[in-house]
Amino acid sequence: MKYLIQLLLFVTVSSCNFFDREINLEIPEHTPRIVVNAIVEAGGDELRLAITRSLGMRDTSSFSEPIPNPEILVTVNGQNYTEFQLDTANHYVTPATIQTGDRIELEVRATNMETVFSETVVPAAPLIRDVKLGGTVYDFGGSEKREISFVIQDIPSEENFYLVKFIQERDDFPNYFGSRGIGIDSPITWLNYVFSGLAFTDAVFRNGEATVTI
């Protein structure tokens, strides 16, 4: 019996810190890269860029520190914009008129960092033909979900990406629009339960028009 108790004590003591512990795994040193976040939409009157850097997994620096004095070149339909000012939100901003169909090219350079390029064409807002509220279903966890159907007119000759969000103005965060406690999930391949919106491509559409139910 004495030996059995000693054995059980040994098992118990040796189990401390057994199940969850820090380990040292060699991860290659990360060379920071330029990260550019920007949103352009038709009707906009400025180009606004958040320019930050990537971090290694163990790097405890701040994500929100903007890269100082980057060289920025944005071309809108061939017209160059290079004079960006850092505003109070630490965004690089310049006035510009943005319209549907504008071709925008972006190039950002910074000292000791690899230059980044990007380009896009400002899409037209999707035409929503109809929206309907449907019935109520329950998920595996027993949570209630409301069915919403909407009909979009897609442009069949090009590849388009869509983002669906439910937006309300939030009393607690002024000037902040976002879903509040509303999650979206979908039977579409990019299944996700998110608060910030459901993204999908027009690969799910057929014949340029489809009903997507979420």
Add this chain to the structure above:
Amino acid sequence: MVKGIYWLIFIGNPLILFGQQRLSGYVEDADSGERLFGASVWVAGTSQGTTTNFYGYFSLLSAEENAVLKVSYVGYEPIEIAITDQDPFALLIKLDPLGDLEEVTITSSRELPPERQAQVSAVSIPIKQIQQLPAVGGEVDLMRGLQLLPGVQSGREGLTGLYVRGGGPDQNLILLDGIPLYNVSHLGGIFSVFNPDILSDVNLIKGGFPARYGGRLSSVLNIKVREGNRNETQTQGAIGLASARLSHEGPITKGKGSYLLAMRRSYIDAFTRPISRITSGGETSFGYTFYDLNGKINYDLSGKDKVYASVYTGHDRAVVNTSSSDDIKASSNFQWGNVLATARWNRLVSDRIFTNLSLGYTRYNYSIGFDQEELDTDNAFLFNYSSGIEDLSLRYDWEFYLNNKHSLRTGLHFTEHFFTPGVNLFRTQQETVKTDTVFGSFNVNARELSVYVEDDWEISKRLRMNLGLHLNGYHVNGANYLSPQPRVTASYMTGARSAVKLSYAQMQQNVHLLSSSGAGLPTDLWVPATERTAPQFSSQITAAYNKSFSGGYEASAEVYYKTMDNLIAYSDGVNWLEGAEDWQDKIERNGQGLSRGLELFLHKKEGRFTGWIGYTLAKSDLQFETINEGRSFPDRFDRRHDVGLFLNYEINKRVSVSGTWVYGTGNAITLGQSRYMGVAEGIPNLSDQRFGFNRHVEYYEGRNNFRMRAYHRADVGIRFTKPKKWGERTWNLGFYNAYSRANPFYYYWSNQSLFFFNSADDSRSLRQIALFPIIPSFSYEFKF
């Protein structure tokens, strides 16, 4: 010293033709009457010989007048039989089991059976060695023993899945008395479904597959259930920490037939229910249990006809019941199980033609459910997701022992498959409104017909080949897949007990296993090849050198190269449980796998000291066009080096000790190498330090781009056996993970929130979760 008895049964005119006589019959255990599979039978002083088939039957031609027949089998005393001209040609040879410490007497005149097998990449493990493995939770486990063999991995810590030469757990044809089992795990894979008390023979083939087998890419695991003692009744069982088992067997008309019944049940729920109730203040109770039931009967209708019937059923069930203070009762359950049944008829058409007709049924299904009831209203809710696969099969096999140059096998195998890949059942009742709906059911019926022919051809005294063709036709939803699968093995004897071998085999698999975790869990989905999703296909080349030594040693060195095509995997981001759409819309197709390696193996099967050691050097990669940007990446369970060691030593007649040690370089995992700010709700105000509901995005250089720490573990066991007046008892004490190595189960980054605040000092470290420290266990076994 020659021991043993032989019986001669006259069933017809002896065949003595052109100076040759045919010698045929059965080899069985002298005590129990159990037929022995794989016993060596040869004519003394010659290379003429064979091995008994799955039912213990052999047939060979001898050119020797007054031949002396030698018969040997691991664990039994070899015998010699003098055959005279007047002797009839059908024999019933009984071998006496060796005592526990006995070893076959090695003398200079002892003749070992010649190397007869053209088969490559095959391992037969005596059941006694399986029973000597250290126990986990009081249970010795066959699958855990197989994971110690070269070329075989367990995948995840603690689980009993088999990953053979880079193949997944679905690519193993696991046959229980000739019928496939789809899921062989209990308790999430910690135990297998095989009760060690009922096993008779275990044979694993990893390459060079004979034409009689088909349907899986990576291995054939042939498990034979004992037939039961034909001479006397016997009962045995065990009581352990986690489970108990009991088996009973006996004769049906002594010497003509027998039966075997066995059951095993866990009682983990006896502990978990009260503990969970106490810790939750009575609100929650958690229970888990599993059971296995085996039954088998066999009977000799005549000297030529024997019939068998066997059944198996096993089930796992985990239930969580909750009752809250606001009168809501809820229950979640997760269950899975197998049912298997087979009936067989062996017939000796003549002394050179052996036939077997089998009818088989196998079913695997699992379900996950949740139901809730409000006690003070009529409101109720139920959700259930279930999935399953069911097969009905008919098989007819013929073995022609033509002459000493050719042994032919041919057969026909028909299977009707019923797949239910995923069915959602949903019921609610809210006051007077009821809903009852079923969705997501994409049931598929498929059928396949296989025909094979196989010739075991002795070209010369040194050169032997096994040539075969397995032709499979698969029909599903109007689509037909026809697959001729050549199988070739050549063996050249470099000495009396050594040979070099070369093999090539093509295999097709008409079922896929969609795994959400890669760990072979019960929630993995068995789905059929369809008109949209082609069957899997493999080609494997193997080269080997085998040598047997006196003292019961066998050694082998093998290299293999295997390609796999038409693999499937879940698309990134897919939730296998949610959604009502067809599974075929959630997957990536046309994946390719490449696996190659070197395996070294040394095995000792007899004597006081037994065991084996195996080493594997291997590499296994996958490639999908739409995963990892089309670049090849390591398979999740790709391990560069793998070592498996098993040793057993019998100190005396009552005490034996055993130990295993397994080592493997780390499994591949996907770890982010950097991270950056991503936009979630518009571009954030970077100067506001109070909050930032911004998602950080981890960037991955590639899939499975890192290696976990090496895995190694030792298990030890000690057995104390004592004869009693009523029979025999054994105390079995074991330690799993004897030096308490914290083997990695998975890694995560601490402080790994998707959302971050703009402030710094966000320290992060990589952390490891390990599952099992040292686990002592014991069990009490009895036999009478």
